Amino acid sequence: MPIRDLGYRPYEGERLPPSHNMAVLLRHGLRRAWGSWLVKIAAFLGWVPTVVALALLGLRYVMEQRGAQVGALDAGQALHTLTLFQLWPFITMVTLGAGAGVISRDLTHRAFQFYFSKPVTPTQYLVGRTSAVAIWCFFLIWLPSLITVVVLVGTAPAELRLERLGLMLPATLDAALIAAVCATASVGISSLSRSRAFSMSAWLVLLFVPHVLAQIVFAVGDWPWLRLASIPALLSIVGEALYRIEPDSALRWYHALPVLAGVMAGAITLAMNRLRHTQVIS
């Protein structure tokens, strides 16, 4: 049957500008991320540390109410610890499932022949893809922090409530920094190869190997500077500064931030270079 008989008419309405593409790719990326079982596991199990933290806070509150002697609570330290519990297992899982294989997967699926035959630029593609991973990471850290802050405020004496409410700012900044760095670096790594196995392995190596080495060197020789090669350690150092926690070494946030900026810049350059030079060959 001719299509016109089915009611088809050429579209003569408005068409949105190409900048709209980033939002489309972001939405598509969020859905694709949810398709990863690693992301699903992280989204469900990611609440476990929060539940444990809330239980401990509740227990502490009950003990205080009953007149038991408990030490002063360092709310900043508690939030920072919770963030680290989120970062190590769950952000690793999200970046592994949704970030570290994203470009290599599109390469192996030959998806670029669809994307780049539409008016999609490499920049839009990269921003859309990275934002999707970053949003997953951000909420996986920020939401638990938000709930914990609410409980901390609710269980605090009146004179401490405003101070504890103020922790939302460092919590938000910390979540944003972790999300931006981990999403950008993992997506950048994913452009290294058409092989998802390779890019995901490379991301795991980048996360864990320098960190383990740095911790060993610091423990044995009390030399903290190898931590500059560890992304989680750098994020932790900046997090400590945000929560005003006394650092355990000579490394400060102003050492860590430039390195993290360099990691992000390098990852973006790597991915853009790959995308700009990608010529789709069917």
Add this chain to the structure above:
Amino acid sequence: MSPVQKPADSDVYVRAVRLTKWYGKVTALSDLSLHLEPGIWGLLGPNGSGKTTFLSLVAGQLKPSLGEVQVAGERPFANPNVLRRIGLCPEADALYDELTGLELVSALAELSGYPRAQARERAAQALDEFGLTSAMERKSGGYSRGMRQRVKLAQAIVHDPDVLLLDEPLTGTDPTSRAVILESVKRRASEGAIVLFSTHVLPEIEALTDRVLLIARGQLVAKGEVHEIRELLEEHPHHVRVECDRPRELAAALMQVAGIVGVHFPGDSAAVFQTRDPDATYAAVCRVAVEGAFDVHSLTSPDASLEALFHYLVERSAHMAGTGSDAAVGSALPSPFAGAAKTSAAAGESSAP
């Protein structure tokens, strides 16, 4: 964000000037020049001849190594203005298995600038056009090869492109689907689009259009209407096959006819004449058959078909490759820029990927 209107259709054309593409040491396309106007163009060539490379260059997915390609006056590579006017159905069987056909085509329609609701509506219409109404909500991982092919076609047309590039679009499709696809292609061409249709199924391209581009060994071997290309190949005589009761007597009577340069007898009841003037030969066969009271069973031209032309031109290209005669042949014939009715013939010495 201010909305933008779809550009007018009137300025659509595809133009290639000395277009060359190589991958490392392998030359996929060499020195190709042409100008295509709206209508259906059959893109023919053997495997590895450079058809897909040419389509990818027009689609802006490859950057030319030398020369340039333009669509409506602009280079397509990384150019959103041009890309939203192009629809590409790639050859490779590549879909996201976890997405439904509707989700994939909707997302790609949105990337062409349609608001979400319109994109979904158009995607549903496009899938409906190719007979995927009942399957569009299913995940494409469960689609047959023909269904996947139709999803690729739907995403290629979902944004009403002015230039539709179809790389082997009939692969894996059943006869009913083929008829639907060909109908859609014809309709779009009649509405002013340029359709470049790459295929190995020659009878179907013959039914679709008589305008062809033939690429062999990375070079444009011929461009134009089939019969015009055929007429240009004067050094290759036409064959006229006559099946009758006394073929040798018929041959003896016809050997004096101007244009006939040879005859052979594939059996006891047939004669095949080689002629440089097929019209005069047909007339002479009829006249002699009547005068001599021959019992003629059939009168055919076995090499008038596209398939015969295809094989002949490809063989000719292979024969002439590297002989040094390429340039002479190419320059002696009309320029491909002279328009759709003009034809060209050339042979290349570059190797295909």
